[in-house]
Amino acid sequence: MxxxxxxxxxxxxxxxxxxxxxxxxxxxxxxxxxxxxxxxxxxxxxxxxxxxxxxxxxxxxxxxxxxxNGHKLYTFAAKLNPKPIWPKHYYSKDTSDRGQFKTRHVFFEGKELECQIYERSHLPAGIKIMGPAIIQEKESTVLVGLRWSFKVDEMGNINLRSSM
Incomplete structure (x- = not known):
């Protein structure tokens, strides 16, 4: 051919x-x-x-x-389940405290700044906060630097964005 x-x-x-x-x-x-x-x-x-x-x-x-072509062929079947539907992150109507419960002095770029500390489990979906900030929870801590912000999506994920 x-x-x-x-x-x-x-x-x-x-x-x-x-x-x-x-x-x-x-x-x-x-x-x-x-x-x-x-x-x-x-x-x-x-x-x-x-x-x-x-x-x-x-x-x-x-x-x-x-x-x-003389080769062995091994096959299997896989059932693909439908995409799971995850529950949406709790959205508190009362966002007055916005999960904030104290502050701490931290050093950014050689300067001591007062930094807001947030409890992750209390942050409602849709909230957007500019850094510097600290988001804490039992398993981890997220440091949001200067010129950065974070937003909590409807699944409870923390999305970080640089404003540079």
């Missing part, structure tokens, strides 16, 4: 609205050649080959080509 430049076959997809005038048999031949040569290249390596297959006709074709 002679090689065909696939770029010339498929170059018009993004520009033209009309269908390409290429015989389906030619496209099928080229796709078969590309898949077969890719499988031959990969199965000639000493390492095992792993890939996800959809379970449709393409999977059957690839499995048949791998077997035809």
């Amino acid at each position: 002679s090689m065909i430049n696939t770029a010339s076959l498929f170059s018009g997809f993004s520009k033209k609205k009309e269908p390409l005038k290429i015989e389906p048999e030619i496209i099928a031949k080229h796709l078969k050649h590309l898949i077969k040569s890719a499988i031959e290249r990969k199965t000639d390596q000493a390492a095992e080959l792993g890939c996800w297959l959809s379970g449709g006709l393409d999977s059957s074709a690839i499995a048949s080509l791998i077997s035809a």
Whole structure:
């Protein structure tokens, strides 16, 4: 089989609205050649080959080509569960304390500054605070520097942003 430049076959997809005038048999031949040569290249390596297959006709074709090349084929099925729905972060109507409970003196860029300390579990979703700040919880502490801010998203994640 002679090689065909696939770029010339498929170059018009993004520009033209009309269908390409290429015989389906030619496209099928080229796709078969590309898949077969890719499988031959990969199965000639000493390492095992792993890939996800959809379970449709393409999977059957690839499995048949791998077997035809004399290689063992190991399969498995994986059930993909639907995306979990996480509960939204608690949003307190009373944001008067905003989780703030004390201050501490910290050094930033060689200067001693008073820094607000926030308890993470009390920060409501949607709150945005400019640094310097300290967010503490049982497992970790987040230091929000000068010219940085943080915002708590609806899942309770702390998103840090630089204002530089």
